[in-house]
Amino acid sequence: MAIIxxxxxxxxxxxxxxxLSTPFPPPASCLCTRRKQSFQAFSIPRRxxxxxxxxxxxxxxxxxxxxxxxxxxxxxxREYIDTFDGYxxxxxxxxxxxxxxxxxxxFRDPYVLDENLSVELSSxxxxxxxxxxxxxxxxxxxxKVLKQYLTEFMSTRLGVRRESNILSTSSRxxxxxxxxxxxxxxxxxxxxxxxxAVMPQDRVPRLEWNRRYxxxxxxxNNRLYExxxxxxxxxxxxxxxxxxxxxxxxxxxxVAG
Numbered sequence: 001m002a003i004i005x006x007x008x009x010x011x012x013x014x015x016x017x018x019x020l021s022t023p024f025p026p027p028a029s030c031l032c033t034r035r036k037q038s039f040q041a042f043s044i045p046r047r048x049x050x051x052x053x054x055x056x057x058x059x060x061x062x063x064x065x066x067x068x069x070x071x072x073x074x075x076x077x078r079e080y081i082d083t084f085d086g087y088x089x090x091x092x093x094x095x096x097x098x099x100x101x102x103x104x105x106x107f108r109d110p111y112v113l114d115e116n117l118s119v120e121l122s123s124x125x126x127x128x129x130x131x132x133x134x135x136x137x138x139x140x141x142x143x144k145v146l147k148q149y150l151t152e153f154m155s156t157r158l159g160v161r162r163e164s165n166i167l168s169t170s171s172r173x174x175x176x177x178x179x180x181x182x183x184x185x186x187x188x189x190x191x192x193x194x195x196x197a198v199m200p201q202d203r204v205p206r207l208e209w210n211r212r213y214x215x216x217x218x219x220x221n222n223r224l225y226e227x228x229x230x231x232x233x234x235x236x237x238x239x240x241x242x243x244x245x246x247x248x249x250x251x252x253x254x255v256a257g
Contacts (some may be wrong), residue, residue: 003126017159025032025163027221029233058181065082069127070182070190071231076092076093077090077091077092077093077242077245077246077249077250078090078091078092078093080105080107082105082119083253083255084255085121085255086221086223086225086252086253086255087119087121087218087220087225087250087251087252087253088249088250088251088253089117089119089227089246089249089250089251090104090109090245090246090249091117091246092109092242094106094109094110094175095108095109095110095116095117096108096110098116101118102182103118103119103120103228104118104119104120104121105118105119106118108227112143112231112232112235114209114211114230114231114232115228115230115231115232115235115239116229116230117228117230117246118227118228119226119227119228120225120226121223121224121225121226122223122224122225123223124221124222124223127222127224128222129219129222129224130219130222130225131179132171132179132180132181132217132218132219133179133220133221135181135217135224136184138169138170138181138182139185139257141169141181141183142166142169142183142254143166143186143218144215145183145185145215145226146164146166146183146185148203149164149185149187149213150162150164150187151188153189157191158192159163159191159192159205160189160190160192160208161189161190161191162187162188162189162190162224163187163188163190164185164186164188164246165185165186166184166185166186167182167184167185167186167212168182168183168184169181169182169184170182174248174251176251176253177218178218178219178251178252179218180216180217180218180250181215181216181217181218182214182215182217182247183214183215183217184212184213184214185212185213185215185254186211186212186213186214187210187211187213188207188209188211189207189209189210190205190206190208191205191206191208192204192205192206193205195205205241209232210230210232210233210234211230211231211232211233212230212231212233212236213228213229213230214228214229214230214243214247215227215228215229216247216250218250218251218252218254219252220252220253220254221252221255225250225252227247227250229243229247
């Protein structure tokens, strides 16, 4: 059974109600484009801009209802605890859960759809992991993680090419005493503008997407757990601090029985 808890939110002032329990459809692409352009024009980070919009709305309500106190929006985290499968993590409180995505759990940014996180688990009946070191050193684990990504992204379209690079691999012992591996890769996808053109000069490759993938690997209950974070490279600098806090929060836990 999974439990979601509020975490790292200010206790001395009220906050806006969380709306993650009811996923809502993403805005139309044209609206997203206009929103991003306006944010870039004023050089306001995307999450700060959303907080500013919400603050303006709340402030306007104060003039109509004197009994409503002004609450400054705060970007915090929620905690997701899965007691059945044995893991927990924290995720940005404005991300929404998407069901039926194929992973054990899946959350995404409601405005940047390419930014998301998921958790993958090995089969309890066929895996017998004792420690994450069963994957080899972090460098070897990184190669396996990248190979898995490239396999999943394999395309049958003509003129599609993928470029990939392992940016970093590392290991750490968390406060639960368990060893975790961290892997960071970049993958770019290129596609020809006219894949059916006869002349090579008419098949010009263009960049489809450029993404950063961050994985945290841990072992418990004889299973391999992998936290996956995906974000466009263009957003990574802005979101890096939050993404690394999510990585640091990932824990695998012993399941009773």
